[in-house]
Amino acid sequence: MEPVFHPVEHLESIFGPAINRVSTDHGIPVLHVNTNQILPITRYIHGNEKLRGTLSLLWAVDRRPRDLRYELWYLFTLCEHKDWLIVSTDLLGDERLYESITPKIHAANWYEREIRDMFGLIAQGHPDLRRLVRHNHWPKGVHPLHKNFPWNSVLQWRQPPGSVDGHFIHGEGVFEVPVGPIHAGIIEPGHFRFTVAGEPIMHLDLQHFWKHRGVEKLFEEQTLSDGVVLADRISGDTTFGHSLTYCQAVESLMDIHVPRRARYLRSLFLELERLHNHIGDVGGICNDTAYALAHAHCSRLKERVMQLNDHLTGSRFLRGVNCVGGVGIDPPAVQLSDTVTELERIEKDFSELEQIIAVNASLIDRFENTGILKKQTAWDHGVVGVVGRASGIDRDLRRDRPFAAYDELSVRVAGSINGDVRARVQVRMAEIHESIRLIGEIQRTLPDGPLKGSRQVVPDPGAWALSAVEGWRGEIVYFLMAGEHEGIHRCKVRDPSFVNWPAIQLAVIGNIIPDFPLINKSFSLSYAGNDL
Amino acid sequence: MFKILKKSFKTGIVTGQYPPAPSGQKFSVAPTAQKKAELFRRSLTIREVDTGSCNACEMEMNALANPVYDIERLGIHIAASPRHADALVVTGPVTVNMEGPLKDVFKTTPNPKLVIALGDCAINCGIFKGSYAVTGPVDQHIPVDVRIPGCPPRPAEIIEALTELRKGETTFTRWFRKISGEP
Ligand code: SF4
Numbered sequence: 001m002e003p004v005f006h007p008v009e010h011l012e013s014i015f016g017p018a019i020n021r022v023s024t025d026h027g028i029p030v031l032h033v034n035t036n037q038i039l040p041i042t043r044y045i046h047g048n049e050k051l052r053g054t055l056s057l058l059w060a061v062d063r064r065p066r067d068l069r070y071e072l073w074y075l076f077t078l079c080e081h082k083d084w085l086i087v088s089t090d091l092l093g094d095e096r097l098y099e100s101i102t103p104k105i106h107a108a109n110w111y112e113r114e115i116r117d118m119f120g121l122i123a124q125g126h127p128d129l130r131r132l133v134r135h136n137h138w139p140k141g142v143h144p145l146h147k148n149f150p151w152n153s154v155l156q157w158r159q160p161p162g163s164v165d166g167h168f169i170h171g172e173g174v175f176e177v178p179v180g181p182i183h184a185g186i187i188e189p190g191h192f193r194f195t196v197a198g199e200p201i202m203h204l205d206l207q208h209f210w211k212h213r214g215v216e217k218l219f220e221e222q223t224l225s226d227g228v229v230l231a232d233r234i235s236g237d238t239t240f241g242h243s244l245t246y247c248q249a250v251e252s253l254m255d256i257h258v259p260r261r262a263r264y265l266r267s268l269f270l271e272l273e274r275l276h277n278h279i280g281d282v283g284g285i286c287n288d289t290a291y292a293l294a295h296a297h298c299s300r301l302k303e304r305v306m307q308l309n310d311h312l313t314g315s316r317f318l319r320g321v322n323c324v325g326g327v328g329i330d331p332p333a334v335q336l337s338d339t340v341t342e343l344e345r346i347e348k349d350f351s352e353l354e355q356i357i358a359v360n361a362s363l364i365d366r367f368e369n370t371g372i373l374k375k376q377t378a379w380d381h382g383v384v385g386v387v388g389r390a391s392g393i394d395r396d397l398r399r400d401r402p403f404a405a406y407d408e409l410s411v412r413v414a415g416s417i418n419g420d421v422r423a424r425v426q427v428r429m430a431e432i433h434e435s436i437r438l439i440g441e442i443q444r445t446l447p448d449g450p451l452k453g454s455r456q457v458v459p460d461p462g463a464w465a466l467s468a469v470e471g472w473r474g475e476i477v478y479f480l481m482a483g484e485h486e487g488i489h490r491c492k493v494r495d496p497s498f499v500n501w502p503a504i505q506l507a508v509i510g511n512i513i514p515d516f517p518l519i520n521k522s523f524s525l526s527y528a529g530n531d532l
Numbered sequence: 533m534f535k536i537l538k539k540s541f542k543t544g545i546v547t548g549q550y551p552p553a554p555s556g557q558k559f560s561v562a563p564t565a566q567k568k569a570e571l572f573r574r575s576l577t578i579r580e581v582d583t584g585s586c587n588a589c590e591m592e593m594n595a596l597a598n599p600v601y602d603i604e605r606l607g608i609h610i611a612a613s614p615r616h617a618d619a620l621v622v623t624g625p626v627t628v629n630m631e632g633p634l635k636d637v638f639k640t641t642p643n644p645k646l647v648i649a650l651g652d653c654a655i656n657c658g659i660f661k662g663s664y665a666v667t668g669p670v671d672q673h674i675p676v677d678v679r680i681p682g683c684p685p686r687p688a689e690i691i692e693a694l695t696e697l698r699k700g701e702t703t704f705t706r707w708f709r710k711i712s713g714e715p
Contacts, residue, residue: 135629137632138628144664150664151664154664154665154666155628155665156628159632181630181633184613186582187590188590189582210627210633211585211627211629212627213625213663213666214660214666217663218659218663230659233588233659234586235586236586236589236684237588299598300600303598316592316686317588317591317684349543352539355535356535528586
């Protein structure tokens, strides 16, 4: 029999003295290493055949005023068992420089740029250190997540000096097509800069963060139990996913045991959220090929699900449903069985529509081989969620790291290997059916009991927790560090959009601009959740 | 083809199948705004601008166009460009990065125009109030005529507010009142 492989022991045996200390918190191993060892160790974790870790989150913490240091944290998800592993390092005193891992781990690209903007810590050797969050008109030296930067010192908008600093390609017959920030439909703002030669796109440069509202700083002004109101409002379409991730982090800090009934209800609401978004997206994707009929039917069905949400919880977006410790709403049994009946009708309706879509040759022609994201590219960039699964990345937190009631429900994970628009539509369609099935199962097996657990401990300042939820878009990850008097010292929010946006730049290459809206919709990413 | 027709017949007309806006929450629209909206009583073209919302307000604006609410039946259209718009609907607090684009959009919208602040954020910044990256509610940057509160307001409520807005007198009704001797 082969000996059991322990990732931490394996790393210790290889890097020995380079690892200062290993601690385990909430079952997650943390390797504390020297700053100059970050690159070799993370590179090994990423590239080693047995570990094959993908970077799931990279964030910084300013420990002032208690300690004069910054901490950098690298969270990896290992390929087997999807275990988590953290590598952490300290930047002491005035130290501002550390070595970039982006040249070896592409997924770190935006994270390191974000850290530079928010903290002023510079990743040396990063291939593209342009500003990300701070637009050109922001004054120099403003790093909002510094502890000595007041949360309410409002910045002034100024006419941006000079032109946009993008990546440009020059040459005969090469054109640039700027789009946005304000788009033609009812969409959120973002700036896209295409470089084209003839029809095909050679290069796409994204400029986001127009909607940056300073969410992470605002969290630091909240107490642990009040923060859920803000989490509800990070990305409206993922209201429940975000508040659930936040609540789970607080619950793990306060050692709250969430009762079974509440966990089941959380799964139920999460699936409802997945449902209305996926149905809307299938319609939206069809609409981008000018197939208005499917769009009309889908938006009609989506509306029915949203009215169900409203009926069950009093909010079309499931707002205010989650609270620290459980859920605040207990729908009566009749309502739940009515919901399931209505969902069965919706499923039948949707299945008929699927058949109509499937035989529409001109639609399928637009879908197939459009916006292909290859598996290797997706893996390199740590792509998550629906987009990842459509490209052959078999990851779903509901199965891999069960939360809420998913340890007792078995989720059939959808997937595809083609990575084109059609694959993403197919994954969504499969997930719609699966969600309806799960909701039925939850309704049948919903246990009785209390809705809220009570807190056991007051978290010490500096205690931290990580939490992850498979929202409808993909993995939502929160890092939460407690501050003084049950405040929040640091809250890192990561919407799946943040990792999937850079990947879209690669999926569009070689496609024509008229297909961009289609590809974009098939990714269906949030701007609000990305910009924070 | 047959399948599509069958589906359409089976579905029937769904327009109007939504619960009414919660009562007791009558929207009062300032008479000045109603006066400005006089021109647009039968046809109002809207351009939506998101200046930093959480996107739930957008989703409700999008919902207005679905077959259930179908605002086209009320003569309200969504325009793709501010140059074609009679009214701007602004959602979200104004972030420091969106302040410039918002002012540009306002400038490019032809007069006469209405500005509608949709959602609590647009009206008073909501939960994002005070943040370093939020430079104020919409009316700090451009004049606002109508405010539709809610987080987010339900589509039914938006429809009600837009109907209320276009209820004011027109030149014709004023003339009619005058000749019929009504007060
Ligand atoms: S008012 Fe509410 S729903 Fe609208 S943008 Fe603000 S937080 Fe989101």
